[in-house]
Amino acid sequence: MYSCIGLAFVLLLGCGVLQSDATVAEVLDEKNKTCIYAEMMVNFTVQYETSNSTPSTAEFVLPTNVTTAGSSCGNETVAPFLKISFGNGHYWSINFTHSNTSYHGDVFIFGYNVSDSTIFHNASQKGVIKVVANDTMPPVPMDHYYRCMSDNVFKQGNVTQTFWNVSIQAYIRDGNRSKDATVCSADTPTTVAPVTNITTVAPVTNVTTAAPTVTPKPTPTPKPDKETYKVFRGNETCLIITMGLQFNYSTTAQAPWEVKNIEPNVTTASGACGGNTSTIILNERDTVYLVFSFATRSSKTFYLKGVNVTTVVNGSAQQLGINNNLSYWEATLGSSYMCNKDQVFKVTDKLYINTYDLRVQPFNVTNGKYSTAEECFLDSDLSFLVPVAVGVALGFLIILVLISYLIGRRKSRTGYQSV
């Protein structure tokens, strides 16, 4: 299917310097046609121990003078593999995997040779140390290349790898590199959107943030602006919610993830309050609708039960995700729920909600103000106690079982039925 079948005869050539000092690496097939192309800049920071047991740090860049010996175009059974060797025994490698329509990096490995005294002065260890990481490159359509100019930092143990100015394409057909890029989310401004054409800013399938199968992380930048939204019953406030709100979604299995910030200054709130259910609808520019439904449990607590997110694209509504069986943001009725920590909530496999500085009260609002807050556990200073608490609880349980066993034995010895 691909021109690079026939890996055994693959010719491997290190490639020279191109523009801007980015390292360029190409893997050629037996016909000398490019099957994998990579251009990138990488900073490595490695902590190591010197022979007098003091820690030291080596910082170096991926040089432009590299070779790709050991790489392979791949075939039906062997994954395409790019190995970039540089300096005195160091290498960086990545293998790729694909579906019918897209491909992505699978695993990347950084091997550094601590015996290289030009970089690792007086290292106590010798030999090559490997760091293995799962690639976070999102699926890229076949015949596209992946591009990420922004910094991408991977930190693992003693090693930090910072990538930028990255362009990669694997499964290149007939040596023709694609001009179509799938761009990482960090390169995509999420807040600049024309007033009426919000969803047409970028074609859905061509902008990427993360693999559909991977839980998206809250994107740190730019943070959505925080705002208080209210729902009224008559002239009384009956529901209040304050938050910075962002959501991540993917429209199809192949489509990459998109990130959307809700912009408060173009968003209006409406809704309805009842005894056991309350709803708020956020409407951003008549193009994005978010419905949050709250319910009560046993007349004691409230919680977020439902989320329904819809966008309007060219006049037709598109469901991004709906789930009415959630159980988030639970707090006692008569109080409010608060979570200052940034949080990610799964709505569906294709839709995640990220909140910042969240506070919400969907029932029993008095005088239009929040009642006392119940803070989420993440906010608490005590969250580090979890392991301790679990240990104590377990110990307690063991003692309890022991005691009931002893009591049970004594009772049955004195003729009573054990419980």
Ligand SMILES: *[C@@H]1O[C@H](CO)[C@@H](O)[C@H](O)[C@H]1NC(C)=O
């Ligand atoms: C590929 O290029 C190398 C030199 O770069 C040459 O020796 C070899 O014959 C070429 N192979 C083909 C099939 O063109």
Ligand SMILES: *[C@@H]1O[C@H](CO)[C@@H](O)[C@H](O)[C@H]1NC(C)=O
């Ligand atoms: C980090 O390096 C130290 C020596 O400097 C070593 O003892 C430790 O095992 C290394 N940690 C990892 C995760 O490789």
Ligand SMILES: *[C@@H]1O[C@H](CO)[C@@H](O)[C@H](O)[C@H]1NC(C)=O
């Ligand atoms: C490139 O690296 C190789 C060994 O890694 C070295 O022999 C060669 O001189 C280097 N070339 C340049 C131009 O630095």
Ligand SMILES: *[C@@H]1O[C@H](CO)[C@@H](O)[C@H](O)[C@H]1NC(C)=O
């Ligand atoms: C990529 O390499 C890793 C480790 O070398 C291996 O576990 C994984 O199966 C490879 N992926 C593919 C698609 O071959």
Ligand SMILES: *[C@@H]1O[C@H](CO)[C@@H](O)[C@H](O)[C@H]1NC(C)=O
């Ligand atoms: C490395 O060791 C030599 C002698 O053992 C010493 O003179 C030198 O200062 C050491 N260098 C570093 C960076 O520790």
Ligand SMILES: *[C@@H]1O[C@H](CO)[C@@H](O)[C@H](O)[C@H]1NC(C)=O
């Ligand atoms: C990234 O590459 C471009 C050219 O491809 C270059 O102009 C730019 O300086 C590079 N950026 C950095 C941070 O090196």
Ligand SMILES: *[C@@H]1O[C@H](CO)[C@@H](O)[C@H](O)[C@H]1NC(C)=O
């Ligand atoms: C919105 O996009 C449509 C088609 O994509 C276009 O016809 C229309 O002029 C755009 N509206 C504005 C205000 O840019």
Ligand SMILES: *[C@@H]1O[C@H](CO)[C@@H](O)[C@H](O)[C@H]1NC(C)=O
């Ligand atoms: C991606 O965008 C290019 C134009 O940049 C377009 O030709 C291509 O059809 C798009 N791919 C998908 C899967 O929408």
Ligand SMILES: *[C@@H]1O[C@H](CO)[C@@H](O)[C@H](O)[C@H]1NC(C)=O
């Ligand atoms: C709400 O309206 C009622 C009458 O409809 C009035 O008595 C009450 O004072 C109003 N409350 C507020 C907070 O304006």
Ligand SMILES: *[C@@H]1O[C@H](CO)[C@@H](O)[C@H](O)[C@H]1NC(C)=O
């Ligand atoms: C909304 O606020 C953002 C910054 O918070 C600003 O850049 C943008 O121009 C505002 N939009 C409108 C329509 O006021």
Ligand SMILES: *[C@@H]1O[C@H](CO)[C@@H](O)[C@H](O)[C@H]1NC(C)=O
């Ligand atoms: C989801 O929200 C949209 C927009 O508010 C609405 O039209 C649709 O009926 C809702 N779906 C359900 C199942 O409630």
Ligand SMILES: *[C@@H]1O[C@H](CO)[C@@H](O)[C@H](O)[C@H]1NC(C)=O
């Ligand atoms: C909350 O309001 C309901 C009526 O809407 C009332 O029955 C209930 O007692 C209130 N609960 C608290 C804790 O204030």
